[in-house]
Amino acid sequence: DAKTTQPPSMDCAEGRAANLPCNHSTISGNEYVYWYRQIHSQGPQYIIHGLKNNETNEMASLIITEDRKSSTLILPHATLRDTAVYYCIVPSAFSGSGYALNFGKGTSLLVTP
Amino acid sequence: NAGVTQTPKFQVLKTGQSMTLQCAQDMNHNSMYWYRQDPGMGLRLIYYSASEGTTDKGEVPNGYNVSRLNKREFSLRLESAAPSQTSVYFCASSDWGEYTGELFFGEGSRLTVL
DSSP states (O other): OOOOBOOSEEEEETTSOEEEEEEOTTOOTTOOEEEEEEOTTSOOEEEEEESSSOEEOSSOEEEEOTTSSEEEEEETTOOGGGOEEEEEEOOEEOSSSOEEOOOOOOEEEEEEO | OOOEEEEOSEEEEOTTOOEEEEEEESSOOSEEEEEEEOTTOOEEEEEEESSTTOOEEOSOOTTOEEEEOSSSBEEEEESSOOGGGOEEEEEEEEOBOSSOBOOEEOOOEEEEEO
C-alpha cells in the first residue's frame, strides 16, 4: 500500500493560488491519487483524483509528476472558505471489489485575508 | 436526495454502556465504511464492508462490531463503551469502478464516554 507524506500546515493569501504538495514515492502503476478536504468538523469532501495525467475540475487542478512519485493540488484562487484540512490518499485495494481510503493527518491550509 | 444519514448525531454514554450507531445510504452503493476521528487527528478506518454480507477490519477495530444489515444500512456497535472511544464517528459509502470511486460521508456522530 502506497503511503503519502504531506506538510502539516500551510498558509495562503486570499485570491492567490494555493499549492499543496504530496509525496507518494511507493505508488504502483495502477494506483490513483485522491484528494479530499475536511472543513472544520464536517465529513470529508471529495475534490479530485488522477492517475498520471494532469486533471482539472471546477474545484481544483491536480498535477502529477511524470514518475508519479509526487503530486500537487492547486486551488487557483483561494478564498477564506477554502480553509480546511486537505488529505492526499492512495487507496488500498481490499478483497473483492472496492478500496479502503486511509486518511493521514493531511495538510491544514489557512487562507488569510 | 439524503445521501448518507447517521443517527444519532450526539450521544453521551457512561463507561460500560452499549450503543449502536446507525448509518443508511440511498445511493445504491456497494461499499460502506466506518471511521473515527479524534481531536487534531485524521480519520482512522474502523471497519468496512465491500458489499452486502461482507465486513472487514480496518486500522482500529478493537472494541467495535459491525453489521451490514442490507445494501443500504451499516451499523457500528460498541458493546462496552470506554472513555478512549470518545470521538466523532463518520460513516461513508462508495461505488467503485475498476480503480476509481468517490466516498460520500455523513455528517458525523459525536460520542462522549464518561
